[in-house]
Amino acid sequence: MSTVKPVVIIGAGPAGLMAADIISAAGYPVELFDAMPSPARKLLRAGVGGLNLTHNEAAERFITRYDEAQPIVAGWLAEFGQESVRAFARDLGIETFVGSSGRVFPVQMKAAPLLRAWLRRLNERQVQLHVRHRWTGWGPEGELVFSTPQGRRDVARRDAAATLLALGGASWPRLGSDGSWAAWLRDRGVALSPFRPANGGFSTHWSTHMLAHAGSPLKGIALTHEGASKRGEFMITRYGVEGGAIYALSRSLRERIEMDGNAQLQIDLCPDRTEAALGALLSRPRGRDSLANHLRRQIGLSGAKATLLRELSTAEQRAETLHLAAAIKSLPLTLTGTRPLAEAISSAGGVALDEVDKRLMLRKLPGVFCAGEMLDWEAPTGGYLLTAVMASGYMAGHGMVDYLR
Ligand SMILES: Cc1cc2nc3c(=O)[nH]c(=O)nc-3n(C[C@H](O)[C@H](O)[C@H](O)COP(=O)(O)OP(=O)(O)OC[C@H]3O[C@@H](n4cnc5c(N)ncnc54)[C@H](O)[C@@H]3O)c2cc1C
Known part of the structure; x- marks a missing residue:
C-alpha cells in the first residue's frame, strides 16, 4: 500500500481519464470517481456516430474553431494537438484514419475498443475507479462529499494530494454530466458563464x-x-x-x-x-x-x-x-x-477561462484543477470537442504532477 496521498479525480470522461493517465504514468496514486454506474458514457455515445476524434486540417485553421478561447486552447494544443490524439489512440492499439471530409476516426468507428484499452491501462497502473459516487460539493471542513448507494462518503481534505474536477458540460444529462456542480463552484467565488446549447438544433x-x-x-x-x-x-x-x-x-x-x-x-x-x-x-x-x-x-x-x-x-x-x-x-x-440544452451535442459556458492558471488550477481554490467541457470554451463538431477535452486533461494532468512536485 502506498503511503503517498492519492490524487482525486472526479469525472471519468475523456478529460478525467486523460489526466488519470498522465498522473498514474508519473507514479502517483489516483482515485477516480464518477456518478454513473460505468465511466465515459458520453464518449461511448459519441462512438455511435463513429467517434470523430480530431480533424487533420492545418493547425492554423484548426485553432480558429475555438473562437475567442483560441489564445488559451492554442496553449493546450501546442502540448497535445491533432497528431497527439492519433498517437495516443495508436498507443492504445487503436489505428485511426482520415475520412473524406478530413475528420479523423478510429478504424473500428466506435468508442468501446478505445475505452476498454484505456481503462485496462489505468487499471494496470492501479488507478482506483469508484463508480456510483456522485460528488455533491464540499463539506464545512473542505472535505469532498459523495453520495453513493451505501450512503454518504467523504474524502477529507488531508487525504487528497490534489483534486481534479472533470465533470463535463450540461448537455445530455442522462449520460452523467448535468452541470449541478456549477452552484458549488459559484458558492466558492469561481466565475462561471451560464450554460447554453452548442451544436444543437x-x-x-x-x-x-x-x-x-x-x-x-x-x-x-x-x-x-x-x-x-x-x-x-x-x-x-x-x-x-x-x-x-x-x-x-x-x-x-x-x-x-x-x-x-x-x-x-x-x-x-x-x-x-x-x-x-x-x-x-x-x-x-x-x-x-x-x-x-x-x-x-x-x-x-x-x-x-x-x-x-x-x-x-x-x-x-x-x-x-x-x-x-x-x-x-x-x-x-x-x-x-x-432547442433545449439537454438535446445539444455540447454546451457553451462553464468555468471562466481566466479562473484557471496555465496548469488549469483554480486561482481561488489552490490544489483544485478543472479540465474538459466544464471550462468555458466551445467548438463545432468535427473532432474539435474531443481534441480540446483530451488536451485540457493532458494539461491538468501535467499541471497536477508539477504541483505535487
Ligand atoms: C451524442 C453525442 C455525440 C458526440 N460526438 C462527438 C464526436 O464525434 N466528436 C467529438 O469531438 N465530440 C463529440 N461529442 C462531445 C464529447 O463527447 C464531449 O465533449 C466530451 O465527452 C466531454 O468530455 P468531458 O470529459 O469534459 O466530460 P464528459 O464526457 O461529460 O464526462 C464527465 C464525467 O463526469 C461525471 N460527473 C458529472 N457530474 C458528476 C458529479 N457530480 N459527481 C461525479 N461524477 C460526475 C459524468 O458522469 C461523466 O462521466 C459528442 C457528444 C454527444 C452528446
Missing part, C-alpha cells in the same frame, strides 16, 4: 407538407449566416432543423436569436451551380411538364429539397425562371429558437 415552423419530410437529410447544400457559409447537410425535424451544417453555424445563430428573438439562415440548394447556370438550365423549354418535373429533369431537384423550395419561396418567384434560380441559391429560413 433550432426551431422553426413547418407546414404539413414539410413535416412529411421530418427525418430526411438534405445533402449537398450550403448554409449561410451573417457572412459565414458551411457546405454539408442538415436534417428536417418535427421542430425545425439539426445536423452538421447547422451545428457549424450554431454559435452565431444562437447569439442572433438571443439578441433578436430569431435568426435568418440562407439555404443554397445547388451550391455547385451558379445562379446563371441554373437560370440557363431552367430556361429550357418545359413543354407540358409540371414545375416539379422540370426541376427534377433539369437540375435534379426533388424530394425534401423540392418541398423546401416550395415552402420558402413565393408563387411569383417560382413563376419566373430567373427569380426561381435566385431563390434556389438563397432560400430564407427563419429560426425562432434554440
